[in-house]
Amino acid sequence: MGTRPDHDVADLGLAEVGQARVEWADARMPVLRSIRERFAREQPLAGVRVAVCLHVTTETANLVRALSAGGAEVALCASNPLSTQDDVAAALVDRYDASVHAIQGEDMATYYDHIEHVVDTRPQITMDDGADVISVIHSRRTELLGDIVGGTEETTSGVLRLRALESQGKLGFPVVAVGEAQTKRFFDDRYGTGQSTLDGILRATNTLLAGRVVVVFGYGWCGRGIALRARGAGSQVVVCEVDPLRALEAKLDGFEVMPALAAAAKGDVFVTATGGRDVVRREHYELMRDGALLCNAGHFDVELNLADLRAVAPERRVVREHVEQHVTPDGRRLHLLAQGRVVNLAAAEGHPAAVMDVAFANQALAAEYLVRHAHELRAGVIEVPRELDHEISRLTLASLGVEIDALTAGQQEYLTAWEIGT
Known part of the structure; x- marks a missing residue:
């Protein structure tokens, strides 16, 4: 192993255990795995700096792997001081060459210091769970706003903060409200x-x-x-x-x-x-x-x-x-x-990997969408495009071995016409 990326984790000696757990989760995340394989071929995020502030878990590790496979330069910190899995943080640094600043049980000073380390990478995309990175950038690091293509937000609480920022005319770039995607609500929030x-x-x-x-x-x-x-x-x-x-x-x-x-x-x-x-x-x-x-x-x-x-x-x-x-x-x-x-x-491990498979597929595809449509999007909170929700649903059904019907030409015509009456 060469020079390790910038990091602050509890114990790199936990990397082997963490890698085994990341691989276990990966086997239960077929949708994100298929996206990672496509990303590796197409490199849609090549050279893009991504600041990720999410719960540091096995599932998040596989999202980081997908982003990295797509060519992104990823820096990760925790979105909650108590949710970090230290073995996963170690594995990301030691086995997957990711920059991670996260320690389970860190105090609030360390928590925000870790966010600052991630922000110091001058991100082009932010990926939040609670809008803490975006809040830091808008309150203390406004000089970075010009570099940012857009962001994503994982949770409803974060979207509420962003809408408040938007209502004041202060949100400086487009943010995809991943927390409001239908697939995310079904899988992540409810189940x-x-x-x-x-x-x-x-x-x-x-x-x-x-x-x-x-x-x-x-x-x-x-x-x-x-x-x-x-x-x-x-x-x-x-x-x-x-x-x-x-x-x-x-x-x-x-x-x-x-x-x-x-x-x-x-x-x-x-x-x-x-x-x-x-x-x-x-x-x-x-x-x-x-x-x-x-x-x-x-x-x-x-x-x-x-x-x-x-x-x-x-x-x-x-x-x-x-x-x-x-x-x-x-x-x-x-x-x-x-x-x-x-x-x-x-107090537990969070959502099952199969649930986060869908939620993090939204995150990965939203990042790709932001890069591809950077010059078309307004600053503000934007919905997950319907086609992304449908694509994630299609991939999830395929992973479950479920087939569904398609409309016939006549049915499609009926649903798009106004002339047909009783």
């Missing part, structure tokens, strides 16, 4: 978050969900998936919503719907998935029963108001890995999972 959130809860607590009351805050794509999987585990599911249409949908889907204060006194397990802040706060903690489990499935650790939790339950201690017990003056024990950070990654 991925649903399964991996329960996985995080179970790994952290080893609790029995059957017969428990699980309260889900937010009935967007992630909330739907969590509620569905919790019901499948035998839980009684309560949904709390502020949007009347989503609340009605939850009710018609067979879930109890009630205000958060009513649910606080009833629940055993509380899961936030709203993208907002202070979803659970003092007045809710004051009503919770002894033994309650509190966790967050949203990207940022602001959905559970932790200052209020510490005020209501000042006595605290770690009782299991990823479980902090807070005790109220009257003796109630409230258990915070994964420090209030995204539980499916901080």
Whole structure:
């Protein structure tokens, strides 16, 4: 091995273990693998500098491999201090020649220092999960804006930040809202978050969900998936919503719907998935029963108001890995999972590789799209082109061995004509 790329990881000695895990995930990511093979032939990203700020997992490693195969110069940092898999970070540096700055459990100063290292590469494409790279560039590194062709954003929380930036007329380049692609919402948000959130809860607590009351805050794509999987585990599911249409949908889907204060006194397990802040706060903690489990499935650790939790339950201690017990003056024990950070990654491994196969296929094709259409795109948040969603769906169906019908010429004509009446 020659000179290693610029990096800051926990232990390069973990590379062999990490490589085995990356290869395991790769075997379960046929769509991204097919894109990587095409990229290797066509080199659509040749010489393009890509700054990637995503969860450093086995699946992300395979996205980095696909981008690199397409000719990109990739620099990677973590989008969450607790989600980095140190063996994967080591493998990316030592076995796949990627520049990585990410250490599991890094403090916030190190976290932002790592983002700065990635930004120092003067990226032409940014790839975010939470918009932290874009936020740093727009707040402190505006001299880089002229180099950037465009960006991508993986998560709904990040898209919300970008739309706020756009509404102020300050977003300096086009950003593809990968988090809003239909394939990403189906696979990643509903099925991925649903399964991996329960996985995080179970790994952290080893609790029995059957017969428990699980309260889900937010009935967007992630909330739907969590509620569905919790019901499948035998839980009684309560949904709390502020949007009347989503609340009605939850009710018609067979879930109890009630205000958060009513649910606080009833629940055993509380899961936030709203993208907002202070979803659970003092007045809710004051009503919770002894033994309650509190966790967050949203990207940022602001959905559970932790200052209020510490005020209501000042006595605290770690009782299991990823479980902090807070005790109220009257003796109630409230258990915070994964420090209030995204539980499916901080306390487990995140989404299954088959889920991230689809999500990261969106990322790879969006990067290619940005390069090919750089001079046509406006600054602002843009949708994933419909043809990319369809191509990813086609590749995914093919990988599953599923065939579908095609419209006949007559059917196509009927759907595009106005003259045909009753």
